[in-house]
Amino acid sequence: MKVLLKHFVTGKATESDMEVVATEAVELKVPEGTKDAIVLKNLYLSCDPYMRGRMTKHDTPSYVPDFTPGEVIIGYGVSKVVDSTHPDYKAGELVWGMTGWEEYSLISNPQNFFKINHPEIPLSHYTGILGMPGFTAYVGFHEIAAPKKGEYVFVSAAAGAVGQLVGQFAKLMGCYVVGSAGSDEKVELLKNKFGFDDAFNYKKESDLNQALQRFFLEGIDIYFENVGGATLEAVLQNMRLHGRIAACGMISQYNLVEPEGIRNLFQVVAKRIRMEGFLVFDHFANYYKFEEMTVQYIKEGKITYVEDIAEGLENAPSALIGLFEGRNVGKQVVVVSRE
Amino acid sequence: MKVLLKHFVTGKATESDMEVVATEAVELKVPEGTKDAIVLKNLYLSCDPYMRGRMTKHDTPSYVPDFTPGEVIIGYGVSKVVDSTHPDYKAGELVWGMTGWEEYSLISNPQNFFKINHPEIPLSHYTGILGMPGFTAYVGFHEIAAPKKGEYVFVSAAAGAVGQLVGQFAKLMGCYVVGSAGSDEKVELLKNKFGFDDAFNYKKESDLNQALQRFFLEGIDIYFENVGGATLEAVLQNMRLHGRIAACGMISQYNLVEPEGIRNLFQVVAKRIRMEGFLVFDHFANYYKFEEMTVQYIKEGKITYVEDIAEGLENAPSALIGLFEGRNVGKQVVVVSRE
Structure with a gap:
């Protein structure tokens, strides 16, 4: 077959x-x-x-x-x-x-x-966790976003293969992390199983900009980008000065013939944002180091999957x-x- | 008065x-x-x-x-x-x-x-050259775009206060540099006075994507972004792998009530592009070093203004x-x- x-x-x-x-x-x-x-x-x-x-x-x-x-x-x-x-x-x-x-x-x-x-x-x-998506979460969060303890992190598609790990890596770093997902079941998972500080169902938010304002009173330092489109536009509006966007994927756009336009890229200048795309293929030389680290986390029960x-x-x-x-x-x- | x-x-x-x-x-x-x-x-x-x-x-x-x-x-x-x-x-x-x-x-x-x-x-x-715009050109090109000898550089609003210097810094680094501007008079200036390798009048191009393909057969390594909008969209389409966009300003958007949407940001992922905004205010501590270097260039006739x-x-x-x-x-x- x-x-x-x-x-x-x-x-x-x-x-x-x-x-x-x-x-x-x-x-x-x-x-x-x-x-x-x-x-x-x-x-x-x-x-x-x-x-x-x-x-x-x-x-x-x-x-x-x-x-x-x-x-x-x-x-x-x-x-x-x-x-x-x-x-x-x-x-x-x-x-x-x-x-x-x-x-x-x-x-x-x-x-x-x-x-x-x-x-x-x-x-x-x-x-997943020990394959391409897990290594993607690691590279994007640790190498591209360069997090610091205490920073505010937002992850979209947070219950997916990559997102669930980004959130957990962020918690292990001592960051505050909020995820978005597309069902209440996933939101529960984020909060109760993966240990996100908070999470929301984007389908229930009529205004994503206001939703992000609610969850990030101080703004967002790091956005782990999995979805693109309206979410990216709302995030740009809510980034903090010198924020970083690790651009991993834009799943909301993949089935569109004409992708949506992002209108507020001037925020990149005004807030001195670094938006950086990455692909795990470029980083495979470090894979086995990642495998050992993550197996250890799994065995110690520090990461859920x-x-x-x-x-x-x-x-x-x-x-x-x-x-x-x-x-x-x-x-x-x-x-x-x-x- | x-x-x-x-x-x-x-x-x-x-x-x-x-x-x-x-x-x-x-x-x-x-x-x-x-x-x-x-x-x-x-x-x-x-x-x-x-x-x-x-x-x-x-x-x-x-x-x-x-x-x-x-x-x-x-x-x-x-x-x-x-x-x-x-x-x-x-x-x-x-x-x-x-x-x-x-x-x-x-x-x-x-x-x-x-x-x-x-x-x-x-x-x-x-x-200009020794003030905020000159220092902006220096910071954006040397510190944000991190150029390497031989790279392909595109500068928009290239005849302006910042652009004319970016092009000259790029030539001093041994890069290939093309500029866009809004009149034939400016294009002449870029080619004959500022030493750009080539230049074009964007108002005479019906398709900016095709224009960039014509000038950058190998694609663009560094884009010094002064204008935003349709130019940015066309540039994203023509960036090379691991390209860098130093986002300095987006003048085409400043008089619009609703800025234009950029539809092809997925290129940031696919080509692993780093797009980074910067403001010269963050870098003023290095100003006097820049002043000495640039005064020297002016006295040696290495920079035209x-x-x-x-x-x-x-x-x-x-x-x-x-x-x-x-x-x-x-x-x-x-x-x-x-x-």
Whole structure:
């Protein structure tokens, strides 16, 4: 079984833009004579917002290549090496990296695959807290936003894979942190499970500017940007002098043909704001350091983590589309196989 | 004679929002019993884009206070101290700082006034290349944009007080630099006097995105932002990976009631752009170092500088409004008195 992109998407992506098809019996060996390749058994697949961008045809190359219509969807996943002709990998090893939305994937010249050094942690965590989203939260908060103890931090999409960790890293730093999310259930989670100082349901706020004024009487020092659009505009209005915006993603804009305009960028000048985009790919050299630190936090119970698990590859399209509708509560994972 | 703001302005500012009125004979002494005050004879006044913001009533305080309707306009100027009860100033000294649009100003508790250490340079230069705009160009380019030799630099409002210097600092650093301006006369100046590698008249370009593609085949590493709006949107589309935007001002937006929206901020993420606002006030501690360096450049003929001089305080309102209509060629100065 595998999941294909049927065609390039303009505007709102739906499940019917993807197709789940049966596959022939799969060869579990690297084809004879093929060097530097691996065959992976895919265990857990990651649904991430940036994947929407790959469904659109770009005239000039984007930061990740467009998907190819008619071919399998590509994304981060946790996999077991079942065969290898590459000197760095051997059968039986667990890895995470870019794989296919299918049961088995043949990867030629594997790059940016990471060894899973702590299989005692649930393996699915390597699609989230110990994978790309977790490392994204770490890089964006600690390296881009450069927080100081006592600062005021706002996180949007705060119950998502990245947001929930940003909030917890902020608390571990001694910051005051407020999150926004799109349901009361998520708001409860933020306040009662992830330890945010406060949280609100943005869908219930008629005026985001006023909402932020209510939660940040002194203004915002650090904004961890996951959503863009109206939230970004309201945040700019509420930033403090010398505030920092770590721009991780803008999920509210990904399904729009014409993104919304942000009208108050002059605040960047008036308040001497630093707004900086980042992508985790640029920082992978530090990944294993992050893995050790975060495994330690998990074992000491200092970090909590919530996953939203979809069972079976056939449910992957719906799980991915659910991200853009805010259906997931916590990190959206698809289980292909538990071992 | 003095120039007053008649009333707060919404939308487009015009000369009739200001009024030139006669003044009574002025006392050239600090009033008896007043400590820490100076009386200045104003020589040269500076017309700067940020002054438009002070003409608008702000509900929440802006980075500079609003002007007071019915009172004298305040701005940077070059002045001679004619009397002082402040220990740091004495009669006869030349200074630059925030003074009034009038012949003589009484300043209580003078702050951020700088001594003019090089009166052998034309004094009017201390409203520009050696004053706030020059220091702004230096801070924004060298400290905020952090240029490297060989990088591609774009400067908007490039023939203005700040832009002309940014381009020359960029050339001194070994960068490739292109400027935009609003008339063919200014474009000629950029190419033939200030040594820009290339320049274009933005009013003659129907598509700014295509214009930038034409001038920057490899994309833009550094954008020195003076104008905002459609130019910023086109620049974001043409930035290179890890590009930097030093956000100095957004003059195209200052006369709009509702600023234009910037729709492609996702480029900040995709290209890992750092966009950073700055104000020269935060950096004044380094001013005298800048003064020495720039005086040296001027004496060695390494920097060229163009002023647009309006004669007489009565012409100050028209000179200020001219900035927003792009009438000035070079730094707009008003001469009140030559000595």
